[in-house]
Amino acid sequence: MSHLDIALVAVKTGTLILGSLITFLSFKAHRRTGSPALRALAIGFGLVTVGALLAGVGHQFTALSLARSIIIESALTLLGFAVIVYSLYVD
Secondary structure (H helix, E strand, O other), X not given: OXXXXXXXXXXXXXXXXXXXXXXXXXXXXHHHHOOHHHHXXXXXXXXXXXXXXXXXXXXXXXXXXXXXXXXXXXXXXXXXXXXXXXXXXXX
């Protein structure tokens, strides 16, 4: 494993931990308030976090190339950000 692979695993792990925490806290706030905006926020951050997880797993544990892993991550990040933007406009 090269230094770049180690750095990639470290960054993806940090993203997974913090993304999971943000997703959990926004979902917890949704459950407390019943706000649809907070539910959408939790879903959006969840999609971004799952994208990072799938990209890391895809690159490290399957034959998926780094470029294809990045495409998967970017697509889920795009979708997650779209849901987050939606959450800003939901009442």
